[in-house]
Amino acid sequence: MNNETLKKRDLAVVWHPCTQMKDHEHLPMTPIRRGEGVWLEDFDGQRYIDAVSSWWVNLFGHANPYINEALRRQAEQLEHVILAGFTHEPVVELSERLVALTPQGLSRCFYADSGSAAVEVALKMSFHYWLNRGRGEKTRFICLSNSYHGETLGALAVGDVALYKSTYRPLLMEAITVPSPDCFEREPGETCEQVALRRIADMEAALERHAHETCAVIVEPLVQCAGGMRMHHPEYLKRLRQLCDRYEVHLIADEIAVGFGRTGTMFACEQAGISPDFMCLSKGLTAGYLPLSVVLTHEQVYDAFYDEYTRLNAFLHSHSYTANPLACTAALATLDLFEKDAVLEHNRHLAQVIRETLAPLADHPHVGDVRQHGMIAAVEMVKDKATREPYPWQERRGLAVYRHALERGALLRPLGNVAYMMPPYVITEEQIRFLGEVLAEGIDKAVA
Incomplete structure (x- = not known):
C-alpha cells in the first residue's frame, strides 16, 4: 500500500467530515498508516507532528503503551x-x-x-x-x-x-x-x-x-x-x-x-x-x-x-x-x-514555552492577536492590524498555513484566519519551537 493507492480508493467510497469534497481535486488528502507519540506517519514514510491533537482529542500521544x-x-x-x-x-x-x-x-x-x-x-x-x-x-x-x-x-x-x-x-x-x-x-x-x-x-x-x-x-x-x-x-x-x-x-x-x-x-x-x-x-x-x-x-x-x-x-x-x-x-x-505523571504541572511549563515561542508574532504586521489559555494558543491573521479588519473568508488564508505545515511535517489545521496549536501533552520543547517556526513561515506565505 502507498499514499496514492489509498487516496484513490478513498475518493471512490468515502465522504469526509467538514470537507468540500471537490477540494480534493487539487488538495490531496493525507493517508495515515500509523501513529506514535506526537507523530503521524503516512504510507510513504513522511511524518507529521499532530499539533491539533487530531481534532483536540489526543492527550498522551498516539499508540500510548499504557492505554x-x-x-x-x-x-x-x-x-x-x-x-x-x-x-x-x-x-x-x-x-x-x-x-x-x-x-x-x-x-x-x-x-x-x-x-x-x-x-x-x-x-x-x-x-x-x-x-x-x-x-x-x-x-x-x-x-x-x-x-x-x-x-x-x-x-x-x-x-x-x-x-x-x-x-x-x-x-x-x-x-x-x-x-x-x-x-x-x-x-x-x-x-x-x-x-x-x-x-x-x-x-x-x-x-x-x-x-x-x-x-x-x-x-x-x-x-x-x-x-x-x-x-x-x-x-x-x-x-x-x-x-x-x-x-x-x-x-x-x-x-x-x-x-x-x-x-x-x-x-x-x-x-x-x-x-x-x-x-x-x-x-x-x-x-x-x-x-x-x-x-x-x-x-x-x-x-x-x-x-x-x-x-x-x-x-x-x-x-x-x-x-x-x-x-x-x-x-x-x-x-x-x-x-501518575504530574501532567498539569508539566503542562504549565509547556504552556510557557508555547507563550514564549509565539510571542514574537504579536509584532507581525498581519497578526491581530496572539492569545492563550494553557495548552491552547491561537494566532489571528488580519488584513489591517490597526483596525483588526479580517481577511475575507473566501480568500482561505488559513489554507496556505495548512499546506505549508504539511510540507514541513506538521498538522496545523487553521480555523479560517486563525492558526492555532492544541498539541498532545507529550510534546517536547524542541517540537513546540519547531511548530512556532512553521507557523510563522506559514503566516508569511498566507499574507504575502
Whole structure:
C-alpha cells in the first residue's frame, strides 16, 4: 500500500467530515498508516507532528503503551453490554472518579457517545427537569454569540457559528443569543476582565427579560474553540453562575474541548471557582482512543426524575453503546496517567514555552492577536492590524498555513484566519519551537 493507492480508493467510497469534497481535486488528502507519540506517519514514510491533537482529542500521544495495554486486557474480558438494567466495573469506577475529580456538587454521570450527544442530553435533561417540577413554560435556552456546541440539531440550535448553522436554521429551535465576552472584541485600552464585566450586563438583561421561559444558559468556559479559539476572562463565568442562581436558570458548561487540562487546570470552570448544573465532557475523556461522552449533574436534578414508573417522569434518552466498557477503560487509563505523571504541572511549563515561542508574532504586521489559555494558543491573521479588519473568508488564508505545515511535517489545521496549536501533552520543547517556526513561515506565505 502507498499514499496514492489509498487516496484513490478513498475518493471512490468515502465522504469526509467538514470537507468540500471537490477540494480534493487539487488538495490531496493525507493517508495515515500509523501513529506514535506526537507523530503521524503516512504510507510513504513522511511524518507529521499532530499539533491539533487530531481534532483536540489526543492527550498522551498516539499508540500510548499504557492505554493500549489497558484496552487489551478489557477486550479479553468484556467488549460491550447493554447499560439498561445491567452495569459493569469500568463504568462504575469511571463515574466514581469523575465525581471526585469534577467541581463540587456534581454527583451523577449520564453517558453518551459524542460531545454533540452530550449537549443534547444536557438540553433535554434541563428542559425535562423544569417540566417535572411543574415549570413547563421553561422551553428556551440562552447561548453566546460565536458559540459552538456540536452538529446535531439541538446542539446546532444553541450555537452561533453561521458556517455550521445557517443551512439548517429552518429545522432548529430558536435560542436567545447574548454577546460573547470575547476579549478579541475589546475596546482600546480595555482589559479582558473589563470586557467580561461589560458583557455580563448583557446576560443579566437577557435573564431579566427571559428567565421565566428559559431552561438554561450554555457556555464554553474560557475558550470558544470552533469559533476561532476566541477567549474570555474567568470573571465572566463567576458572575454568570451568580446570575443563573438568582434567576433560577440552569448553567450548562460545555467542557468538551477545554476539559482535561487544556486550559491549565483540569477543568476550565475551576479557574472561576464555580460548579455548573450540567458539565459536558468528551474528546480528551478517552485521550483520543474511543468515542465516549458524559454529562455530570447534581442530586437536585437527579431527584426530579426519581419517581414511580407510572408517573412517566424517567429520562428515556439512550444510545446503544452507552458507557461502552472499552471506552470507559480508555478513560480510566487516561485518568491514571494524570495521576501518575504530574501532567498539569508539566503542562504549565509547556504552556510557557508555547507563550514564549509565539510571542514574537504579536509584532507581525498581519497578526491581530496572539492569545492563550494553557495548552491552547491561537494566532489571528488580519488584513489591517490597526483596525483588526479580517481577511475575507473566501480568500482561505488559513489554507496556505495548512499546506505549508504539511510540507514541513506538521498538522496545523487553521480555523479560517486563525492558526492555532492544541498539541498532545507529550510534546517536547524542541517540537513546540519547531511548530512556532512553521507557523510563522506559514503566516508569511498566507499574507504575502
